Amino acid sequence: MAMDRLFAPPAERWQAVSPRLCSLRRALLTFWLGLLGLGGAIVAGVVGMWWLGAVIIVVAAAVYAFGWWLIGRNWRSWGYAERGDDLLVTHGVLFRTLVVVPYGRMQFVDVTAGPAERKFGIAKVQLHTATPATDAEIPGLTPDEAESLRDRLAALGEARAAGL
Structure with missing residues (x-):
């Protein structure tokens, strides 16, 4: 379709x-x-x-x-994909959303986990850009995934922003 x-x-x-x-x-x-x-x-x-x-x-x-x-x-609707120049985040069943975050537009990357998330062994990665409309979050990542994604995105963001 x-x-x-x-x-x-x-x-x-x-x-x-x-x-x-x-x-x-x-x-x-x-x-x-x-x-x-x-x-x-x-x-x-x-x-x-x-x-x-x-x-x-x-x-x-x-x-x-x-x-x-x-x-x-x-839960099944959440997903992300790393591409060469940007990160794609999708979620939603009734109202589907696809957010494309160019690495060069990222200002910083947060990793958060409240008490309930820590109890279940998950964290959320949030990407912040200059435009709040293109901010994206990926909930439900294991600590290892969240750490690895945070480090990769931070490095890619710095590398792409250096050329601006």
Whole structure:
């Protein structure tokens, strides 16, 4: 399909992000939705509306199943490809996005990992350019991948920017 070619790197293969990103997001979904569903059901039971508690649990279970499926689809949509002069980052299922970041336009590269990411052994690499619209991030990288990508991108950015 012509539309699929729009988001495919020419003669390149997408590098996928770690499945740990999917696991992290599903764990967060389980925690927050379980907390909200159980809390709502307990409150409904305390005020004597047991039927409302049952409805809350059924709705929470449906939202949970949909969220579980959606997180898997979203995780599979993330990818990046390194080319000679730029980095391609793609993501999204319903609204697909392809960001092309020329190495010469990169100002700096961040690697971040919050407490939940560290627990799951993943990090996020964020590229900053002179134009915020071309900033890009790649979540769900293993620490080794993130370190290696950060170093390669920083070196390529310095080499390309030196010619400006």
